[in-house]
Amino acid sequence: MTAIEAVNLTKIFSHQSGWTSLFARSPARRTVAVDQLSLQVEGGTIFGVLGPNGAGKTTFIKMICSLLLPTSGEARVFGHDVVRESALVRKAVGLVTSDERSFYWRLTGRQNMEFFASVYDLNMHLMRRRIEEVVEMLDLKEYIDRRFNEYSTGIKQKMAIARGLLSAPRLLVMDEPTKGLDPLARHSFLALMRDRIISTMKCTIIFCTNIPSEAEQVCDRIAIINHGRIIYSGTPEETDSATGRHCTYRIVVRGIEGPELSRLEGIPGVEACTCQHLKHGEYELALKLDASKPALSDALKFLGRDGCEIVKCARETADFDEMVRDLMHASREGPVRG
Amino acid sequence: MIRHWMRIAWAFIKRDFLLTISYKALFLSQISAVIFWAAIFYYVGDVFKGVSAAALGPYKGNYFAFLLIGVAFTDYLTVSLASFTNSIQESQLMGTLEILLLSPCRYSTLLISSSLWPSLFTSLRFLLYLLFGTLIFGLDIGNANPLAAVVIMLLSILCFSSIGIMVSSVTLVFKRVVPVNYLIGGVFSFLGGVAFPSEVLPPWLVRISSYIPLTHSLTAMRRALLDGYGVTQLLPEIGALALFAVVFIPIGLYLVHLAVRRIKTVGNVSHY
Numbered sequence: 001m002t003a004i005e006a007v008n009l010t011k012i013f014s015h016q017s018g019w020t021s022l023f024a025r026s027p028a029r030r031t032v033a034v035d036q037l038s039l040q041v042e043g044g045t046i047f048g049v050l051g052p053n054g055a056g057k058t059t060f061i062k063m064i065c066s067l068l069l070p071t072s073g074e075a076r077v078f079g080h081d082v083v084r085e086s087a088l089v090r091k092a093v094g095l096v097t098s099d100e101r102s103f104y105w106r107l108t109g110r111q112n113m114e115f116f117a118s119v120y121d122l123n124m125h126l127m128r129r130r131i132e133e134v135v136e137m138l139d140l141k142e143y144i145d146r147r148f149n150e151y152s153t154g155i156k157q158k159m160a161i162a163r164g165l166l167s168a169p170r171l172l173v174m175d176e177p178t179k180g181l182d183p184l185a186r187h188s189f190l191a192l193m194r195d196r197i198i199s200t201m202k203c204t205i206i207f208c209t210n211i212p213s214e215a216e217q218v219c220d221r222i223a224i225i226n227h228g229r230i231i232y233s234g235t236p237e238e239t240d241s242a243t244g245r246h247c248t249y250r251i252v253v254r255g256i257e258g259p260e261l262s263r264l265e266g267i268p269g270v271e272a273c274t275c276q277h278l279k280h281g282e283y284e285l286a287l288k289l290d291a292s293k294p295a296l297s298d299a300l301k302f303l304g305r306d307g308c309e310i311v312k313c314a315r316e317t318a319d320f321d322e323m324v325r326d327l328m329h330a331s332r333e334g335p336v337r338g
Numbered sequence: 339m340i341r342h343w344m345r346i347a348w349a350f351i352k353r354d355f356l357l358t359i360s361y362k363a364l365f366l367s368q369i370s371a372v373i374f375w376a377a378i379f380y381y382v383g384d385v386f387k388g389v390s391a392a393a394l395g396p397y398k399g400n401y402f403a404f405l406l407i408g409v410a411f412t413d414y415l416t417v418s419l420a421s422f423t424n425s426i427q428e429s430q431l432m433g434t435l436e437i438l439l440l441s442p443c444r445y446s447t448l449l450i451s452s453s454l455w456p457s458l459f460t461s462l463r464f465l466l467y468l469l470f471g472t473l474i475f476g477l478d479i480g481n482a483n484p485l486a487a488v489v490i491m492l493l494s495i496l497c498f499s500s501i502g503i504m505v506s507s508v509t510l511v512f513k514r515v516v517p518v519n520y521l522i523g524g525v526f527s528f529l530g531g532v533a534f535p536s537e538v539l540p541p542w543l544v545r546i547s548s549y550i551p552l553t554h555s556l557t558a559m560r561r562a563l564l565d566g567y568g569v570t571q572l573l574p575e576i577g578a579l580a581l582f583a584v585v586f587i588p589i590g591l592y593l594v595h596l597a598v599r600r601i602k603t604v605g606n607v608s609h610y
Contacts, residue, residue: 011605013604013605014604059605062605065440066440066602067440068603069602069603087442090442095436095437097433101431101432101433101434102433102434102436103432103434104353104357104432106356106361107353107357111352111353111356114352115350115353116437118346118348118349119438119443119448120442121342121345121441121442121443123345163437
C-alpha cells in the first residue's frame, strides 16, 4: 500500500507577518520552499529525505504531517488528504524531532510520556502498556523515572523517539533525529534504528537528514531534495549510476605484460588505467570508467582477447557522501531518477 | 466522546499541577499572598468604616466585604485572560506546540483543557480569601447561598474564558499580546465594579458597564455570598452571563480555528 503520495506539492512562504501583513499593499517577498514536489513512498519501507540545510525537507515533512498547509498540489497519507482529512492523517503519524525543548523539563520521562499518550488519546491501560514497550525497546528503564532535565542529549533523543512511537503510528516521521548527537551516540542511534525500531514497529518511516551516510545505512529508498525540488529518487545503491560520475574497478590479471595493459586507455569510456605489479606475471589494474558508458565489458573483452586470465574483478565502492554532493551540484540540469 | 474529553482534561490538570508544585517557592508564595491581601483589604475597609456611601448601601456599607469579594473574584478574569495566552506562549517557547498540534485532538480542546488547572487554582485562592476573611477579619458570609455562588462562578469562568480564547487566537497569530490583556483587564476592572460600585460612575459609563460580564458576575457573587440570594433571584445576572457565554464561546473557538489555519499557512507554528 502507498503510505505517502505527493503530487506537485508546493509551499511558498511570504515574508510579511504580524500587523504589517494586514495592511501591506505591496506583495511580500516570497520564498518557494517546496516546488512542485511529487513522490510516492511505499508502505513498510524506510524512506530517506536528504538535502542540505534550507532544501525544503522540513517543510515537506511538515506538510505531510499536516502541520503546514500546502500552497498548491496535494498529498495523501495512507489515502487521507493532508488538508481535508488532517485529523485522520494526524492519527496515523508519529513525529520525532531533534528539538529537545519539546518536553516538560521539570517532569520525569514517565510523566511526559503519560501526558503525551493522553493527548494522543490512549486509555490508561493502553498507555501503560505502550510506555513499558517503548521503554523496553529503547533501553530507557533506568531513566524513565528521572526528571527530563537530568538527561543527556542522547537520552533526550531516545525519549523523542519513544514519544513518536507511543501511539504505534503507521507512519513515523523523523526530522534530523541525530542532530546534536556525538559520533558515538549517532552510531548507536542508527544501530538502534536498524536493529530494534525497524524490526519491531514494522511501520513506514520517513527519515529526514542532511548526512548522506546515515540515509545509506538505514533507508530502502531515498529522495534528494535541493531548492525544494527532488533531484534524485531511488535506492541508495543506484545513486552512483545516477551521478554520471566515474566508477573504479580493481581487476587482478595474469598472463599479460604491463605495457600491453596501457592500451586499455584507448577503449572508449575508460578514463584511466593504472597498473601495479603484484607478483610474477600478476598485475592489479585500477580501471577508472565513465559510469555513463558501458566500458567494462569492452575492457574485459580486450583482456580476454589477449589471452590473459582474470583472477579477480571487483568494483570499488564509491563514497556515498561524495555522490550525493555530485548530484546536488548536477541538480541545475534537472532531476535524476534511479 | 466524554471519556476522551475527560482523559485529556485530566492529563492537562495533572501536568499543570505537577509543574506548579515543582516550583515550590512560587506555589507557596501564591498561596500565602492571599492572607496579606486579605489584610490589606481589611484595613482599607477600616478607613472607610462609618463613612456613609449610598452606593455601598446594598452591601450594608461594608467596604471590606465589597473589596475582598471584588478583587478575589476578579482573579478569575485575570487568570482566564492570561491562562490561554500563557499556555500558547509557553508551548511556543518550549516547542511543544507542534507536537500538540500533531495530536488527533482538536486544538480548541487542548486549549480549553490547558485553562482547567489555572481555574481550579484560582478557585482555591478564592476560597482561601473567603476563609481568611471570615476567620481572621470577620467577614460575614453566614447567609451565603453556595449553589448560587457556584453557578455564578461557573458561568463567569465560561464568559471570561471565551474572552481569553479570543485573545489567545491573536497570540497564535501575532505571538505577543500582553498589552491586549492589560487593556481588557484594566477596562473591565474599572467599569465592572471591582474596587467601587459601578453606580458611582457617570451614567453613560454605567450603561457601558452593563455590557461587561464582570459587572454581572461581581454583582451576583456579592449578592449570593453576602445576602444569600438564590439562583432565581439572580436570574437577570445569570441570564446576562449565559448570553455572553453563548455568544462569545463560538466566536472564540472560531477565531482559534482561523488562527491555527493562519499559522499553518504562514508556517510559523513554533515561532515566538
